[in-house]
Amino acid sequence: MTGYTCPYCGAKLKIDRARQKAYCEYCHSDFALQDDTVTPFDREKEEKDRENRLAELAAKRRARLEKLTEEERARRKKWLWISIIAALIIGGTVWITAGKMIRAARHDHDKIGITVQSMTSEEDSNHSYIYFDFEIRNDSKATVDYIKVSTRMKDLNGKSFGTVTSEFGSLSGGSVLSLKPGRSTIEEVYLSENTKLMTQFFQRIYGKTPEDLLIEQEILYVRWSDGFVYKR
Numbered sequence: 001m002t003g004y005t006c007p008y009c010g011a012k013l014k015i016d017r018a019r020q021k022a023y024c025e026y027c028h029s030d031f032a033l034q035d036d037t038v039t040p041f042d043r044e045k046e047e048k049d050r051e052n053r054l055a056e057l058a059a060k061r062r063a064r065l066e067k068l069t070e071e072e073r074a075r076r077k078k079w080l081w082i083s084i085i086a087a088l089i090i091g092g093t094v095w096i097t098a099g100k101m102i103r104a105a106r107h108d109h110d111k112i113g114i115t116v117q118s119m120t121s122e123e124d125s126n127h128s129y130i131y132f133d134f135e136i137r138n139d140s141k142a143t144v145d146y147i148k149v150s151t152r153m154k155d156l157n158g159k160s161f162g163t164v165t166s167e168f169g170s171l172s173g174g175s176v177l178s179l180k181p182g183r184s185t186i187e188e189v190y191l192s193e194n195t196k197l198m199t200q201f202f203q204r205i206y207g208k209t210p211e212d213l214l215i216e217q218e219i220l221y222v223r224w225s226d227g228f229v230y231k232r
């Protein structure tokens, strides 16, 4: 390999083979050494290329970041919708449950009590009558339109001899009963009929007072005036 000369000033170039570079000590020019030829280093072009490469990298990074942001935005939007829907579902459930609890609290059938206050027996030439005076206590917070109650009669030994079902109010048409929270006394008449069981029932109950019997009552059905219903 012969010595290289500087294309600018003709001076002998200093060679750096390892870095494939040449340098003119006379005019201070740099050259690239490639395939036995020396090419002047275009410092401006090098600088420009480097800048371009950097700009390209920056643009790539920016595009990647933008894409990430876009994905993030989409993800956030999705989560926002999921959160809104979940909040609506939870809120709705709480609302409905609370509403039910409030309604149930207003319509507690355990707050309705029915007791037989007195029984009066009467007879004419054809029939036997027994008058029951029921006292209905409505301590629920809503007005009651209809009640169905079963009254089981037992003797003092606890032996049952009959159950009567009484209805107060009417299911259809105008309500007979409209029991605002408070007390009310309702009278019911039982008329003896010529059936064996009814006759027996009357015989057992005739001339007795509530104190002579064990009377168990159970509420079977309640309809409040706002439409809320309890069914046993």
Ligand SMILES: [Zn+2]
Residues within 6 Å of the ligand: 006, 007, 008, 009, 010, 011, 024, 025, 026, 027, 028, 029
């Ligand atoms: Zn030179």
